[in-house]
Amino acid sequence: MSITEVKNNSTETVPSELEQYKLTRDDAERMYYFMALTREFENSILKLYRQGKIVGGAYTxxxxxxxxVGSCYALDTTDYLFPMHRDMGAHLVKGQAPLQLYLQHLARGNGLTRGxxxxxxxxxxxxxxxxxxxxxxxxIPVANGVALASKNRKEKSVVLTYIGDGGSNVGDFHEALAMASVMKLPLILIIENNQFAYSTPLHKQYACENLSDRAVGYGIHGVTIDGTDVIKVYDExxxxxxxxxxxxxxTIIESVTMRMHGHSAHDDASYVPEELLNEWKKRDPIERFEKKLFHWNILDEEKKEKLYEEINRLLSDAAEEAVNEPYPHGSEVTDGVYAKE
Ligand SMILES: Cc1ncc(C[n+]2csc(CCOP(=O)(O)OP(=O)(O)O)c2C)c(N)n1
Structure with missing residues (x-):
């Protein structure tokens, strides 16, 4: 790792790897915080699932x-986010409170979908x-609609959405990109290439070299990046x-990662070769970034311990509060379904 000591306005040394992307030391620490928060939040969801408290599935x-985290960190507050089932980090970076996310997963009556x-x-x-x-x-077509509205209103807001490697083969993907490209919609589509679509490996899904190569067919920009490198994801x-x-x-950004769990909590992923998982463990995105932060003196053991304590306190308080909230009352079952006279 090469660091050029560069002074920024706040007289702190900014590693060149951050400086070249106009990122500060605080940005780097925040990105780390959100990645750690994401993992700890999802670990707690798995725990709640095993306790029988999660009403639906538990996807991590x-x-x-x-x-x-890296992709959503590049958005402004006025931009739009359409996350998928592996994008808890994007919810959190966009400002969603853990309490709301727990209420949602626990299907409580005062959650965002009211249970x-x-x-x-x-x-x-x-x-x-x-x-x-x-x-x-x-x-993706719905994200297109919002992108079109933003363009028509001259808002300058962009729309960020995601799809899996498996999902990138469905018809809607093609139809939406055909439309977005000719209308030059402000859409960013991240293809999360995480090696498996449920139990289907990549070689049974597509025959091109990179999924970003598909951008050529739409005449738009496409790039394939290392999806375990938060700064690279942010930059693209x-x-x-x-x-x-x-x-x-x-733009299509193919972000190459690995799904380190089963498809969801019920799936032990016995079809994933252990050697493959072991290879990807060495590229754990949080550990990779942590090493850099230690090297840059942005993080040390004491600071890391405090940060995890803070995260776990925040999460356990929010989870406890959410668990104690009631489910929706049966009498409300048709609320939001039929128009009231
Ligand atoms: C059109 C459609 N077909 C099938 C499913 C069921 N399903 C949900 S997620 C999933 C696997 C998706 O794989 P991928 O798109 O690669 O995303 P990943 O889960 O690996 O992140 C499947 C088959 C679905 N939700 N929608």
Whole structure:
């Protein structure tokens, strides 16, 4: 790792790897915080699932934290986010409170979907988070619609959404990109290539070299990056957002990662070769970044311990509060379904 000692305005030394992307030491620490928060939050969801408290499935993005955090970190507050089931980090970076996320997963009556859903299918219009639509690919045309509205209103807001390697094969993906490219919509699509679509490995899914090669067919910008490198993900998303704001249309970013758990908590992923998992463990996105932060003196053991204590206190307080909230009352079952006279 090479560091050029560069002074920034606050007289702190900024490692050249951060400086070249106009990131500060605080930015780096925040990205680390959000990756750690994401993993700890998802660990607690798995615990609640095993305790029988989660109403739906429990999907985690272990291995994907650099992609979800780095990409959303590149957004402005006025941009729109359409996350998928591995993107808890993006929810958190966009400002979603852990309490809201627990209420949602626990299907409590005062959650964002008022107990109608037990995972991440919610919208929070204030934070500009929309989604997730479970039917793979179906969210991209909706994201297109928001991107078109933003363009028509001359808002300069961009729309960031995600799809898996498996999801990138459905028809909606193609139709949405065909439309987004000709209309030059301010859309950023991250293909999270995490090696498996449920139990289907990559070689049974596509025959091209990179999934970003598909961008050529739409005449748009496409790039493949290491999805375990939070700074790289941030940088490519930021560049895509800058292009989108300048009216240059959509970008496909293929972010290569590994799904380090089963498809969801019920799946032991026995079909994933252990050697493959062991290889990817060496590229754990949080550990990789942590090493850099230690090297740059942004983090040390004491600071790390405090940060994890803070995160775990925040999460256990929020989880306890959410667990004690009631489920929706049966009498409310048709609320939001039929128009009231
Ligand atoms: C159109 C459609 N087909 C099937 C499913 C069921 N399903 C949900 S997630 C999933 C695997 C998705 O794999 P991928 O897109 O690679 O994303 P990953 O889960 O690996 O992140 C499947 C088959 C679905 N939700 N929608």
């Amino acid at each position: 993005g272990r291995g994907n934290e650099a992609t979800s 109608r859903d037990g995972t991440g299918h919610y919208a929070d219009t204030e934070l500009r988070i929309y989604g997730n639509i479970s039917h793979l690919g179906a969210m 998303t930021k560049k895509a957002a800058d292009r989108a704001r300048a009216g240059e249309g959509p």
